[in-house]
Amino acid sequence: MSGVVWGMVIDLDRCTGCGVCQSACRLENNIPPQQGGRDSDWISVAREVNGQAFPESDALFLPKPCMHCEHPPCVAACPVGATVKSGQGGIVSQNPARCIGCRACMKACPYGVRRFTWTDPSWPRGMDATLTPFASVRPKGVVEKCTFCAHRLVLGNSGVSGAREQDGTGGFVTACAQACPTGAIEFGEIATLLRGREAFALLAEQGTGPQVHYVTRRAWVRGGK
Amino acid sequence: MGFGRREFLGISAGLAAGLALSPASWRLARDLTRQSQDPPWLASLPKGQLLEATTTSLACPGAPGITVLAAQGRPLIVRGNPEHPLSRGALSPAAQAEAYSLYHPRRVAGPxxxxxxxxxxxxxxxxxxxxxxxxxxxxxxxxxxxxxxxxxxxxxxxxxxxxxxxxxxxxxxxxxxxxxPCEADTARAALALMGGAGQPGYDLDNAPGLVLLGADAFDSMPASVHFRKTWGQKAQEFSCFFGPVHGASAALCQEWLPLASGRESHVALGLAWHLADLGRLGGDAARIPDLREFLALVRQRFGPAEVERETGLPPQALRLVAMQVAQGALAVPGSPAGQGAGLAPMVAGLALSVLAGRVNRSGGVYLTGEAGxxxxxxxxxxxxxxxxxxxxxxxxxxxxxxxxxxxxxxxxxxxxxxxxxxxxxxxxxxxxxxxxxxxxxxxxxxxxxxxxxxxxxxxxTPYGLAFxxxxxxxxxxxxxxxxxxxxxxxxxxxxxxxxxxxxxxxxxxxxxxxxxxxxxxxxxxxxxxxxxxxxxxxxxxxxxxxxxxxxxxxxxxxPEQAPVPALSCGAAFLAKATAPAAIDLSLPLTLALQSTQRTGVPGMGVPLQSLTAIRKDEARGALSVARMNGATARLVRVRQGDTVRLAGPSGRMEALVDLDESVMDGHVALLLGLGQCEGEPGGNAQRLTATTPEPVSGRSTWAACRVSLERI
Known part of the structure; x- marks a missing residue:
């Protein structure tokens, strides 16, 4: 699968804001239930509105994971190499063991998708028995973020990776895309996903080359990004 | 004997060599590295082989198929089963919670x-x-x-x-x-009133279009996991949602047609008028026992002008929707909160399908028998x-x-x-x-x-399925x-x-x-x-x-395709049940209750890992968020962020105001399922509701309760 660049296409007209992607991600990647009321989700679902008063108003839900940029500003900002652009399909990895918690990457990221662990993770008594072996438990004082469920890429089509038959050899699918009830989140080789679709990226003018793209029929969304 | 530079360098070199050769120093360095990377006070990850088992979710009302990953005999995570015919890998928060809820903080350990x-x-x-x-x-x-x-x-x-x-x-x-109470019971009672038996189900899989008459088909309805999977692949088909709030079900539809709570019957009967006017009644309409009475009712009381007066919806908009129904779009009646709407909206919505000849037809309404x-x-x-x-x-x-x-x-x-x-x-x-x-x-x-x-x-059979x-x-x-x-x-x-x-x-x-x-x-x-x-x-x-x-x-x-006895349109019932009702003007706002599977199932509380999916425009801390649009806020003299007291006929609660233009005029939207247990976000909006008997059927209704609001 050399030369493959993984990415996502999110159909905003199909997202109902059900939050299943968020909880699937939390469970897969051992994100504790709550972290002092601060944002801890690796994928957020925000409600976007067109700014018009009723009845001209319109709204949609915008899922936002790490964009796994082609030119990630976070990588350049990290002083210790804790976040790197991987050769494995262009995934921007995050190594919490190496992270010194300076948060330079958070400042550099224009999308606000990186999370700082303000406290040591804790689960209600006994619930840590349901931690998965797919992601290490991160201590306080480090930055974490969406990894495109890279552990599934490592596991391959071994059953527990969540890969489907159509993903082919070496293919995989992220936890959020797998759980999405409407199929709004599609994951795969980005060039294939984008073929024949009029997609757009968030903050494209920043030149970071995000690998997460969006499609919608709503002109006000496309115009505003 | 002096201690000169040469001695110092010699001792230093000796120490360095000793440290380098001693295993103790390397062990210490290794332990320090391990501690920094994997602190011992953090929870440890499971070891051993991962095993998979498939079963059906009991916690989720939509009964999706689930795959449970386990290690050392402990379930770790619940994923969707892609082989399951209903959910095809999709899940709901309640189903996802089945593994970690085994360690629920409020679990009862013994009698x-x-x-x-x-x-x-x-x-x-x-x-x-x-x-x-x-x-x-x-x-x-x-x-x-x-x-x-x-x-x-x-x-x-x-x-x-x-x-x-x-x-x-x-x-x-x-x-x-x-x-x-649940919407399925209301639907069964409506069907019985129309001369049918069983539970109505909606064949979204084969429908060329969809008209949601208040039904929350893509969130709180039990069959919604399947419906979302199905309609997510058919987003190009015509679909519209009638309701007071642009929520999850409206999000998956092409059009949101704002409709006040409690006016679903008027729209359904208004659509029936247009259907009759277009001459697009179903081929077997002559078999409908009360066709003449039903048509007389809609012509007399639910013409375009009357419906526009009651709902604010322009006749042209309804005409376009009626044309879609005539071309096969499936009408699904219901209530945004999934219950409390009474029989009339359900009977009126089902009557529309009866009139269009869409009962027990592919892409229409099916009368599902009982699995036992x-x-x-x-x-x-x-x-x-x-x-x-x-x-x-x-x-x-x-x-x-x-x-x-x-x-x-x-x-x-x-x-x-x-x-x-x-x-x-x-x-x-x-x-x-x-x-x-x-x-x-x-x-x-x-x-x-x-x-x-x-x-x-x-x-x-989760309510909503056509089989x-x-x-x-x-x-x-x-x-x-x-x-x-x-x-x-x-x-x-x-x-x-x-x-x-x-x-x-x-x-x-x-x-x-x-x-x-x-x-x-x-x-x-x-x-x-x-x-x-x-x-x-x-x-x-x-x-x-x-x-x-x-x-x-x-x-x-x-799947049942057996012919069913001709259903009536419930004309006699609708004539009485849709008569104008008294309105308490001392309570200026209409409550638009919203229900979602994110808040879990009643009695279990919000699933812990879905707490962050409760958005800040739904609850903040122990307070629920009352959403209303700017015009409504001006009417009741409140502003963004105000803390207010909402009062219904028999209960009250405090909430924060959030201005949201996705809520239609005169309505205040609140999310159900919050504040049911200590420490949970939000307050229980059911406290504001009051039941009133529906005319004729006598069933309790609470779907369009009136409330007052004051700043505190």
């Missing part, structure tokens, strides 16, 4: 009994059952049981158990068997909200013993304060539950039930508490009361149920989906070993 000081204290199963048997014997016919809304063998068993206490549910009686006996048919005709209201107000006798079977009426019923008052009047309260919810906290005896992944159970389904949930782990299956407890109690039932265990009941299904015309869904059979594909042969297939997570389905 609890209220002591003389009023506190719940542990008691043995033997003592608990002895006490309950004594109270049941002493109560005679004064035993009232409340079962959950979903169908299944446990509910049938509870109905059978309660039948042994005689007809205590009749007028004036204090006993009987009642169910938590249905507990709903044995429930008291008097609904639970009415009965509790009568008990609370002293108009009906309180039961001697109140049995709560995995339900939480103290948090989930409308007019919550009255429900709590009614429960307090019961002589002895018993809860069968796995977590200590608001109702269980009020009980005198709490009997712990196993969690979903710890028990055998079954799930039947009958039956799935089995199997235990994958031993119970983490001293819990007994409520079904086995009921069988034990029956024997102790001297009228044993014919089953040795609940599992045997399930086996007999499955054996009955084997000869009832269905099959195990696999390569041929049930909606393909509805569209004309040949039905596959039945499975040889149904029990084995179902216990491994397969789904039994029965």
């Amino acid at each position: 609890l009994k209220r002591n003389a000081a009023g506190a719940l204290e542990p008691v043995s199963w033997a003592a608990a059952l002895e006490l309950l048997t004594e109270r049941l014997k002493a109560a005679g016919g004064g035993v009232l049981a409340v079962g959950p809304a979903r169908e299944g063998t446990l509910q049938n068993l509870l109905a059978e158990f309660m039948a042994g206490f005689g007809d205590g549910g009749g007028p004036g009686g204090s006993g009987g068997y009642l169910r938590m 006996e249905r507990a709903a048919t044995r429930a008291s005709v008097v609904g639970l909200p009415e009965r509790f209201k009568e008990i609370a107000l002293g108009l009906a006798q309180a039961p001697e013993v109140l049995l709560l079977m995995e339900t939480d009426p103290a948090a989930g019923l409308p007019c919550t304060d009255l429900a709590v008052r009614a429960m307090k009047k019961a002589g002895f309260r018993v809860a069968f539950t796995s977590v200590l919810n608001a109702s269980a906290k009020m009980c005198d005896l709490v009997l712990p039930a196993p969690m979903p992944l710890e028990r055998w159970d079954d799930v039947e 009958s389904t039956y799935g089995l949930a199997r235990p994958l782990v031993r119970a983490g508490a001293d819990a007994r299956h409520p079904g086995d407890v009921l069988l034990d109690l029956s024997a102790r009361l001297g009228r044993p039932l014919k089953y040795s265990s609940f599992r045997q009941m399930l086996r007999e149920r499955v054996a009955l299904l084997e000869g009832s015309g269905g099959y195990v869904a696999g390569r041929v989906a049930p909606w393909q059979v509805l569209a004309g594909a040949p039905q596959p042969a039945p499975e040889a070993d149904l029990w084995k297939a179902l216990s491994e997570g397969a789904l039994w389905v029965r």
